Amino acid sequence: MxxxxxxxxxxxxxxxxxxxxxxxxxxxxxxxxxxxxxxxxxxxxxxxxxxxxxxxxxxxxxxxxxxxxxxxxxxxxxxxxxxxxxxxxxxxxxxxxxxxxxxxxxxxxxxxxxxxxxxxxxxxxxxxxxxxxxxxxxxxxxxxxxxxxxxxxxxxIFREIFNSLTKKIKYFLAVVRAPFLTATIVPILLGSSIAYWQFNAFNWGIFCLTFFGAIFAHCGTNMMNDYFDHTSRNDETNKLFSPFNGGSRIIQSGLMSPVNVLIYAILFFIGTIAIGLKLNSDVHGSFFAISPLIYLGIIGVFLGIMYTGFLRLSYNGLGDIAVFLGFGPLMVYGAGYMQNQSVDVPTTLLFSIPVGILIALVLFINCFQDYNADKATNKNSWVVKLAGPNEKANYRSPFKVWQYSMILAFIIIVIGAIAFNLLTLIALFPIILFYFGYQKGKSWLNEWEKEDANIEQLPYELLIVNVSTIGTHFLTGILLTMGFLLSAWI
CATH class of the missing domain: 2.30.110.10 (Electron Transport, Fmn-binding Protein; Chain A)
Structure with missing residues (x-):
């Protein structure tokens, strides 16, 4: 002793x-x-x-x-x-x-x-x-x-095992950017609910395969995005990152090596392809039967990989369009089609448009904080195009695009409700959240445009608008889904 x-x-x-x-x-x-x-x-x-x-x-x-x-x-x-x-x-x-x-x-x-x-x-x-x-x-x-x-x-030993398991779960959720998987959950639920409303039948097995196939594609896209934004030095250059922009930071934070990120991205896409082929076999009788599902799958994987890889769609002003298509019409119609191959095309496509617009706006508003990093690495997003070319961004025009696109999304919901299903008008409630974000954004713009604006801190003050945009997308999609389900049940 x-x-x-x-x-x-x-x-x-x-x-x-x-x-x-x-x-x-x-x-x-x-x-x-x-x-x-x-x-x-x-x-x-x-x-x-x-x-x-x-x-x-x-x-x-x-x-x-x-x-x-x-x-x-x-x-x-x-x-x-x-x-x-x-x-x-x-x-x-x-x-x-x-x-x-x-x-x-x-x-x-x-x-x-x-x-x-x-x-x-x-x-x-x-x-x-x-x-x-x-x-x-x-x-x-x-x-x-x-x-x-x-x-x-x-x-x-029990505490160590428990801590290890919880940390691993937390680690996995961070790697795949789990909070943003709502971008996939919403269109899959909406497309499936439209098919249920139309045919009063639902196949849970098909739904689960469709759901996880889409989730895997989204995870693969996220990790592919992390890898290529690392190789372009975009994420390293970004000093204004937050939970909503600047990537997952798993490479920059030393949570995973770049090569492992790429491997996991490929594995997720392989999982998506395997599920897609299984669904094609179940629905059309053969893994490689020529069908709309095959075409939808090819387009989806193409957009996921090319978003930041190879064709670098997001570096050439096409990222917003890719997100709109992939998380709007492609997923909504695809989910409905898997439930019933006779699902009404005009209904699914019309209601997929506001969902696609809103998720594209999530990406769009996140690019406000990414402006300097994107400009420095030649990532010509529409925010860079509209707010540039000065060192201090002029966000007035991009903010108007955000505002009018939001309004357009809700107008399309009204048109769809009148044409197909009046109960989907409940999806207009998130207008309140949009208005809140709009007012916060206007106040923020006034502060940003002052001569003595703190350009290092103010971008973080805009995060409330990022959050309101995410909330508007999620709530609108869920309420559209509820509108179709209520119509089927009543």
Missing amino acids: TGVIILKNKILDLLDRSDFLTLSTSVGGNASAANVYFANDGLDIYFFTFNPTRKAMQIAYNPHVQCVIRPENEGGIKELQIDGFAEKIIDKDEKANAKKNILNVTKAFETYMNDEFLIKNDVVGYYKIKPTVIKYVDFFADKQFEWLEITENKPS
Whole structure:
């Protein structure tokens, strides 16, 4: 016991005389290392960083870290090699204590620590490392290596298994950009509900295969987009990324290597093709029977791959059209066709148009924050075309496109309701959300156009319009679906 106390005191002495450590993090075989200032409270180690950094993102998915601490101007070779778990500090009091201790070590980041905008948007973060094993190295001592185990910091086997499973689920959802899969869920539900309304019959087996085939295609498209936006350096150039724009950041955050992203994209598309061939066999009697499904599948996979790859549709002003077609008419009609090959074409296509317009507007409004990165990497989106060519974008014209396109989508819903199904008028309720986003967008534009506008922070203030656009698309699609289902049930 005396030896443990002596070793602990030697470790604490080294910690107290140091203020710098090298931190190693890793996710999926992608290792990272960074030097950070630290402060310690006993054996617990605190450091400050920005939450979007590579090390912080990797800690979020794999808290197991290693670090090395070596005091400056130390005679001989003395250092601590630490194995432990890092966590983002959530508790307000502990966060304040960590901030105070770190500022006692260095004031290099004080401006950022006190920046209200960064705090409000959860950009700055404080982290704690709880060591499980500390290796004390004194290379010229008689006993060169000594180990101290801190057993109370080791999670139980059950806790470790549970944490591992939850982190893996969280990791998978981040990789495939799960929150944006609503772009696929909406048209599949809508097309299927139109067929059910028309024929009063529903095939759950066909629906499930159609649903997962479309989801796989969307996941493949997302990952293909991440890969090619990495190779073009677009995502690396983008300094105004958010949860709604700038890609998933899985490559930039060290969550997955570029080659693995490409492999997963290909596997997802293979899954889509396999499901499509299975559906073709079930419906038309042969895997390779010439049918509308084959043509729809070819077009869908083509658009998914070519969106940022090879033909680079999104780099040539065709990305919005590709998204409109792929997540509008293609999916709505395709889902309806799979339920019944006699599904009414005018009905499915007409109601697919507002859904396609709204999801294209999600992409369109997200490009506002991407303007500088897109312009720098020759990604000529319509926002770049309309807002350029100056360094400070003129968003007045793109915002009008967003506004009038929204109005057009709702006008088409009214036309469709009058022509085919009056109950689909319930899909006009999201006009309230659109109006909210429109008012916020107008106010934002006025701020942006001021001479002293903060062009670094203001793009983040537009995110409320991004969110309202996503919500408008999702709610409109769900309410259109409900309109057809209610008509079938009443």
